Amino acid sequence: MNVQARQTPTTAAASKLAIADGDIHPTRKLASEFDPWLEKRWRDDIATFGTRQRQQWQNAPAYPKAQPNASRRDAYPPEGGRQGSSLPFMQQQHLDPNNVALGILNPLGTGQGLQNIDMSIALCHATNEWQQEYWTKPDRRLRASVVVPYEDPIASAKEIRRYADNADFVQVFMLSRTSEPMGSRKYWPIYEAAAEVGMPVGVHAFGYGGNPMTPGGYPSYYTEEMVGHSQAQQSGLASLVVEGVFARFPSLKMIMIEAGFAWAPSLTWRLDNAWRRLKQETPHLTRLPSEYIRDQVWWTTQPMEEPEPRAHLRDAINWIGWDRLIFATDYPHWDYDDPATSLPLKISEAERQAFFIGNARNVYRGV
Amino acid sequence: MTPLLAPGAIDCDIHPAVPNLAALLPYMDQPWREQVVVRGIDDLATIAYPANSPLTCRADWRPADKSVPASSLAQVRRDALDPFGTSIAIANCLYGVQALFSEDMAAAYATAVNRWMAAEWLDKEPRLRASIIVAAQGPELAVDEIERWAHDKRFVQVLLLVSGATPLGKRALWPIYRAAEKYGLAIGIHAGSAYHNPPTSVGWPTYYTEDYVSQAQAFQSQLTSMICEGVFNKFPNLKVVLLESGFTWLPAHLWRLTKFWRGLRMEIPWVDRAPADIVRSNVRLSLQPVDGPPDRDSLLRIFDHMQSDELILFSTDYPHWQFDGTAAIPDGLPADLVRKMTHDNPRATYARLLETVA
Numbered sequence: 001m002n003v004q005a006r007q008t009p010t011t012a013a014a015s016k017l018a019i020a021d022g023d024i025h026p027t028r029k030l031a032s033e034f035d036p037w038l039e040k041r042w043r044d045d046i047a048t049f050g051t052r053q054r055q056q057w058q059n060a061p062a063y064p065k066a067q068p069n070a071s072r073r074d075a076y077p078p079e080g081g082r083q084g085s086s087l088p089f090m091q092q093q094h095l096d097p098n099n100v101a102l103g104i105l106n107p108l109g110t111g112q113g114l115q116n117i118d119m120s121i122a123l124c125h126a127t128n129e130w131q132q133e134y135w136t137k138p139d140r141r142l143r144a145s146v147v148v149p150y151e152d153p154i155a156s157a158k159e160i161r162r163y164a165d166n167a168d169f170v171q172v173f174m175l176s177r178t179s180e181p182m183g184s185r186k187y188w189p190i191y192e193a194a195a196e197v198g199m200p201v202g203v204h205a206f207g208y209g210g211n212p213m214t215p216g217g218y219p220s221y222y223t224e225e226m227v228g229h230s231q232a233q234q235s236g237l238a239s240l241v242v243e244g245v246f247a248r249f250p251s252l253k254m255i256m257i258e259a260g261f262a263w264a265p266s267l268t269w270r271l272d273n274a275w276r277r278l279k280q281e282t283p284h285l286t287r288l289p290s291e292y293i294r295d296q297v298w299w300t301t302q303p304m305e306e307p308e309p310r311a312h313l314r315d316a317i318n319w320i321g322w323d324r325l326i327f328a329t330d331y332p333h334w335d336y337d338d339p340a341t342s343l344p345l346k347i348s349e350a351e352r353q354a355f356f357i358g359n360a361r362n363v364y365r366g367v
Numbered sequence: 368m369t370p371l372l373a374p375g376a377i378d379c380d381i382h383p384a385v386p387n388l389a390a391l392l393p394y395m396d397q398p399w400r401e402q403v404v405v406r407g408i409d410d411l412a413t414i415a416y417p418a419n420s421p422l423t424c425r426a427d428w429r430p431a432d433k434s435v436p437a438s439s440l441a442q443v444r445r446d447a448l449d450p451f452g453t454s455i456a457i458a459n460c461l462y463g464v465q466a467l468f469s470e471d472m473a474a475a476y477a478t479a480v481n482r483w484m485a486a487e488w489l490d491k492e493p494r495l496r497a498s499i500i501v502a503a504q505g506p507e508l509a510v511d512e513i514e515r516w517a518h519d520k521r522f523v524q525v526l527l528l529v530s531g532a533t534p535l536g537k538r539a540l541w542p543i544y545r546a547a548e549k550y551g552l553a554i555g556i557h558a559g560s561a562y563h564n565p566p567t568s569v570g571w572p573t574y575y576t577e578d579y580v581s582q583a584q585a586f587q588s589q590l591t592s593m594i595c596e597g598v599f600n601k602f603p604n605l606k607v608v609l610l611e612s613g614f615t616w617l618p619a620h621l622w623r624l625t626k627f628w629r630g631l632r633m634e635i636p637w638v639d640r641a642p643a644d645i646v647r648s649n650v651r652l653s654l655q656p657v658d659g660p661p662d663r664d665s666l667l668r669i670f671d672h673m674q675s676d677e678l679i680l681f682s683t684d685y686p687h688w689q690f691d692g693t694a695a696i697p698d699g700l701p702a703d704l705v706r707k708m709t710h711d712n713p714r715a716t717y718a719r720l721l722e723t724v725a
Contacts, residue, residue, distance in 0.1 A: 066631050180570045181577065212564045214588035215530040215581065220537070220596060223631045227591050227624050228568065231584040235567035238580045243573055262619035270580055270613055270658040277421045277688055278576045305622035307672070315668050316619065319660070335630060 017352070018101035019339050020360035020367075022300040023204070023257055023328035024142070026090075026105050026135050027069075029081035033134065037126035042119060051123070052115045054179075054210035062208065063222040067334050075332035083332040087138060094331045095141060098339050102360055102367055103142045104171065104328075105131055106204055106257065110147055112175055113207050120149035125159060128169070136168040143367060145173035145202060153186060157193035164197040170364040171200045175207025176229065176259065182236040183243030191249045199365045200253035200298070203236065205229035233259040234267050237297065241271060244284040246292035253363055254297050258330060261299035262307075265319035268293050294321065298363050300328035301355075302337040310344050322351050326360045372696070373706060377713035377720065378456040380557075380610045380653045380682035381447050383488055383495075385410070385462045385480065386438035394482035399475040411463030411476065415559040416687070417575060425688035437686045440491055447685035448494055450693050455713075455720060457523060458497040459557055459610060460484060465502055465528045466561040473502030477512050481522075489521045496720065498526035498555050506539055510546045517550040523719040524553040524608065529585045530560035536589070536596030548602045551718040556589060558582040558611040583658070586612040587620045590650065594624065597637040599649045606716050608651045611684055613658035618672035621646060647675050651716050653682035654696070654708060655689040663699035670704065680716060681709040 028034065035043060055062040067073060069083055075093065077086030084090065095103060107130075111123025124147045131144035146169050148156035156172075163169040172194045180186055182203065194201045206229070212218045213228050233256050240246060240254065271289035279285065285292075299320070307313050317325065327343075330336050343355065361367055385391060388410045392400050402408065416423040424436035428446050437443055448456055462480055467473040477500045484497045499522045501509035509525075516522045525547050533539060535556065547554050559582070565571045567581045568588070586609050599605065624642045632638070638645075659666045670676070683695045696705055714720050 066634065176569070178569050181567060181572050182569065184570075184573065209569055211568055211570050213568055214534055214592070215560060215564050215566050215568060215585045216535060216589055216592070217531075217533045217564050219534045219588070219592050221631075221634055223627050223634055224534075224588075224591050224595050226627050226631070228588060230620070230623055231587050232568045234584050235569050235572075235577075235581050238577055239567075239569070239572055242577045242580070260619070260623050262622055263616060265660065266613070266616040266619060266658060267580075267583070269615060269660050270583055270656075272661075273656060273658055274422070274576050274580050278574075278579070280421070281574050282576060303623075303626060305619060306626050307618065307622045312618065312622075312672050315665075315672070319665065 016099040017356060018099050019327060019356040020102040021100050021329050021331065022104050022255070022326040022360055023106055023302060023330050024103045025084050025108055025331065025333060026131070027082055027084040029085040034123065034126040034130055037129040038122055042122045045119060051111060051119065053113060054115060054208040063225045066222060070334050071332045072334055072336055087135060090331070091139065094329070095139070101141060101357065104364065105135055105142055105144050106173060106202065107131060107145070107147055108204070108206065112147060112149060113151055113209065117149060117152045121152060121155045124149045128159070128163065132168050143170040143364065144168050145171050146199065147173045148190060150174045150187065150190060151179055153189040157189040160190070160193040160197055160199070167366050169199070170367055171202045171255065174201060174203050176203050176205055176232045176236050177207035177209045177211070178236065179209040179211070181239030183239030183241070183245050185243070188245065188248070191245055191252050195249045195252040200255050200363050202255040202257050203233065204257040205233065205259045229259040230263050234263055237293070238267065238271060241289045241292050242282055242285070244282065246296045247284055247286065252296060255300060255326065255363065256297065257300045257328070258302060260303065260305055261301065261320060261325060262305040262313070262316040264293070264299065265316060298324050298326055298359065300326045302328040302330045302342070303335045304337050304342050314345055322354050323359055325355055326363065327356045372452050372709055374452055375454040376451055376681055376709040378447070378451060378453045378683050379608065379680040379713050380459055380655070381443065381456045381685040382437055382461055382687070383443055383458045384435050384438040385460065385483065386435050391479045391483055394486070395479040396475060399472065411466065413463040413466050413559065413562065416461065420575060422579060422688050424686040428686040440488060444492065447683060451683065451695060453494060455494055455496055458484065458488060458495050459526055459555060460500060461557065461559060462500070464500055465504070465531060467502070467504070470502065470505030470508060473504050474508035474512065477502045478515070481512065481516060485519065485521070496521050496523045498522065498524040499552070500526055501543065503527055503531050503540060503543065506542045510542045513543070513546040513550065513552065517552070520719050520722045520724045522552070523717045524555040526555045526557060528559045528561060529556050529582060529589055529612070530564065530566065532561060532563045534589065534592035536592035536598050538596070541598070541601065544598055544602045544605055548605045553606040553608050553717055555608045555610050556586070560585070582611070583613045583616050587616060590620070591624055594638060594642050594645055595635050597635070599645050600637050600639065605649060606651065607649060608653065608680065608716060610653045610682070611656065611687070612652055613656055614652040614679060615658045615669050617652065618669065643674070647678070651678055651680050651712065653680050653684070655682045655684040657689070657697055659697060666697055667699070676704050676707050677712055677715065679708050680713050
């Protein structure tokens, strides 16, 4: 984490194990790249009023990042533009040398969770068309996410069904800091549509739901925001289980993205223990919380926990299941996990295969 | 099989309860006492523990006469002190003082609860110690309350709720920590919320089950806050005890916190030790609820991940339903670890337990 400039690997890609990357962040070189898919009304409103989120700043995240765009300082494309905005440079710096055979695009900062929901709907659709035009058509290793305006679940379900037969789109994309806990019935149309079209729902850290970032109020530091994504996702996952989303949509798959995974065993044990005592209020649950989680939840790996000694990480993965983790780099962000060094455990060939690509092939649609 | 505790076990979290608001009135100053009557103020019973929830009181501990569980000394002696051979139990009274919006009213209720605790419990039962209830809504008034009781060595801790109006590391609360450190009182942080913010960072849940489960996330956030804000740098002798927090989340949380501390130290340069080191020197957690895996070996792995046998303090969490019978200690823990949890760790944490009380 926080390496200032990495040596680009020079090993011939063909000699390396092919990997999947469950968390790649493409960005626009120019804001106007969305324009072909935005009505004039939205182009004008965005120019006049901006894209107001449920936080204080016009053009910045709630907590200042530790480096520009929270990205690797060596990830600026040589031709200019922000990190993650150049396909040729992404290919040269990441996809080719790391032999990424399958890269999942998770666009951030596009228009999810805006105060103006109609604007959010318009921007999310533009994002989806843009992914196809700028990324998945030119590079067939990349697959897109259906970015949904999740605070309007009906519109989101419509957007999901729009891409039902489009093989370039392999997951539905939400952010974890929702305005209500993720299991709330408000969001059920999203899960219903995702299950119907056979896409997993990926839940990525971040978002501005309008709630304080802890149940004790807003913390002071970016460090706390980053650590806190894990707590937000734990509460979101608990909600999905307890409110019965998994029970109601048994074919639904959820992927928890960029909020760690080692917290999952403890949360699962706590859910089981609490549910055994309190199940009177949740008759819609017919199995232990842990059973729904074991069958229907996956996690991407970055930023990988780094216990000392590292062998403790193996315990955590054993508890979660080696079939449930999807390797991810978070390229081009600052806390990028390098596939060559980020899992310093002695693992079997079968575990390596599952961790670096097999699990991804099992969870994403049609890959 | 019930583990047999060696004589002298110290139970660090039990919950003697206020039977009703009328019981506090003799201990309340005017004009607050009169306001209770004139305004028709109800009991400060928060939604953190719904009265009839199975978790709020274990079925066989519920009084037959429907009175508030754990509200009489006879019950507490019979169900919480005698069966475990407890030599000392720390009473953490959960009464919704912290949830009031008025700082003055909250401070008046805190004083009343502490007077009631001293007179109705501590004066009558030598095995009991207690936490000073304070209303963190008004830190200056909270310090006044700490100073009111500091001379009384039967009070061993200052009690806060895990979720209040602001994160617990914030500087506005430091006068409370300064006073606690000065007088040799631990800071106890107990599960529960003032409900001045939503109980989760993603809003209000539907079910009580989610509220209870989410307490663990609240503890994680507050531990992050206290470490990042530098509370333990400023008050190196302060002991913080997380109560009814669960503890199996601790190793994974420290792995993550340590990783971001390493990556983002430029933001919080005063944090000059790894979070796990800070926890080992300054933070302790109560045993119940164990929130453990179903098998003994995995639970032993969690203790291994904690890399210390000094972090966990024995607790029954009486009368909350966390275990059945007298099985307060999970089966299969090594005897020396049990001895540390029940005897050595509490004494090392609560300096005042070593002092003679009149």
